[in-house]
Amino acid sequence: TSIKNEIVESEKQGGELGNLDPSVKVVVRIRPINGQEKEVDRTVRKISSDSLSVSDRKFTFDSVLDSNSNQEDVFQLIGVPLVKNALSGYNTSILSYGQTGSGKSYTMWGPPSAMVEDPSPRSHQGIVPRIFQMLFSEIQREQENLDGKQINYQCRCSFLEIYNEHIGDLLDPTQRNLEIKDDPKNGLYVENLTEEYVSSYEDVTQILIKGLSSRKVGATTVNSKSSRSHIVFTFVIESWCKGASSKCFSSSKTSRISLIDLAGLDRNKLEDVGRQHVQEGKNVKKSLSQLGYLVNALAKETQPEDAPYQGSCLTRILRESLGGNAKLTVICNISADNRNSGEVLSTLRFGQRIKSIRNEPVINEI
Ligand code: ADP
Numbered sequence: 001t002s003i004k005n006e007i008v009e010s011e012k013q014g015g016e017l018g019n020l021d022p023s024v025k026v027v028v029r030i031r032p033i034n035g036q037e038k039e040v041d042r043t044v045r046k047i048s049s050d051s052l053s054v055s056d057r058k059f060t061f062d063s064v065l066d067s068n069s070n071q072e073d074v075f076q077l078i079g080v081p082l083v084k085n086a087l088s089g090y091n092t093s094i095l096s097y098g099q100t101g102s103g104k105s106y107t108m109w110g111p112p113s114a115m116v117e118d119p120s121p122r123s124h125q126g127i128v129p130r131i132f133q134m135l136f137s138e139i140q141r142e143q144e145n146l147d148g149k150q151i152n153y154q155c156r157c158s159f160l161e162i163y164n165e166h167i168g169d170l171l172d173p174t175q176r177n178l179e180i181k182d183d184p185k186n187g188l189y190v191e192n193l194t195e196e197y198v199s200s201y202e203d204v205t206q207i208l209i210k211g212l213s214s215r216k217v218g219a220t221t222v223n224s225k226s227s228r229s230h231i232v233f234t235f236v237i238e239s240w241c242k243g244a245s246s247k248c249f250s251s252s253k254t255s256r257i258s259l260i261d262l263a264g265l266d267r268n269k270l271e272d273v274g275r276q277h278v279q280e281g282k283n284v285k286k287s288l289s290q291l292g293y294l295v296n297a298l299a300k301e302t303q304p305e306d307a308p309y310q311g312s313c314l315t316r317i318l319r320e321s322l323g324g325n326a327k328l329t330v331i332c333n334i335s336a337d338n339r340n341s342g343e344v345l346s347t348l349r350f351g352q353r354i355k356s357i358r359n360e361p362v363i364n365e366i
């Protein structure tokens with residue numbers, strides 16, 4: 001029966017790779033200590049490739065990346081399987097989680113200038129530009145491989161932010177209050193959100209740079225430009241065979257990549273940073289609390305139809321990624337010194353709860 005259980009478990013995790021490619025994967029990344037922190041104050045230690053300790057507590061995840069891991073390591077671990085899954089027709093998501101200053105945005109995008117090597121070197125490029133570099137080179141390889149069939153691809157993307165419980169269009173900053181619609185045929189979508197068709201890595205980086213420069217930031221004492229909004233970059237791939245036999249038509253597919261970078265919640269007294277920021281802080285806190293409630297409910301095996309997705313814009317947007325039709329990777333970003341151990345523990349507990357959620361990814365044939 002143990003083999004049977006394993007098979008059932010592997011099927012539950014969605015996909016022929018079973019446990020090697022679970023439907024929800026949680027990776028911890030430990031940020032290097034910065035100038036204000038001291039090595040002696042380090043309370044977080046990596047124990048093995050999938051475990052770490054905080055003071056005397058041990059935690060196990062799918063993988064743990066130490067502070068000497070670089071952007072390419074993160075890409076190899078998370079980005080490469082994501083691109084393969086996306087091109088196979090699975091919806092895929094990455095959620096970058098952690099306290100302000102823990103490296104959420106660095107891990108996702110890296111410095112925007114690193115996307116074009118000016119002046120930051122490409123080694124700082126985040127996982128998102130690396131994903132699209134690989135994706136377009138895979139598509140090109142596929143198209144040059146004319147072994148009787150030819151696959152056509154059409155890709156489009158959008159970039160939104162959730163700021164003070166309003167959805168804004170990062171590709172058209174005049175649009176600051178868009179609505180989420182739920183269409184029985186097309187599912188969930190954001191009405192009037194700009195969609196750009198793209199056919200190269202350069203197209204995507206231009207859009208990323210434009211969108212990131214429109215993101216709301218605020219001054220805090222943790223780092224001078226803290227993100228005050230949640231942002232979601234969505235990329236849709238449609239593929240079909242050209243001039244194809246009937247066999248080929250059945251392989252038309254569509255899939256969605258959702259890349260989510262959360263706003264930071266500051267440890268500092270909100271009063272210090274002015275009234276505007278108090279309201280922002282309250283909204284960030286509220287939406288992250290709603291995310292916590294949703295994750296708790298799904299982790300307790302609440303059926304998705306009964307789970308509290310309606311609590312905030314963020315949880316509504318995450319419906320497919322959390323508990324739905326997608327392969328999800330959560331990156332729990334933490335900093336290693338002891339001043340942060342409260343936040344570190346809460347981030348790791350979030351990671352553990354999210355790990356017990358079962359998503360149900362399927363290949364989306366059209
Ligand atoms: P968050 O988005 O979680 O608030 P950031 O990604 O903005 O945090 O990171 C805070 C600071 O730390 C930035 O200056 C960033 O460049 C730096 N940083 C974060 N992670 C790393 C890392 N792995 N290597 C080098 N610098 C990092």
Ligand code: MG
Binds near residue numbers: 106226227262
């Ligand atoms: Mg950030």
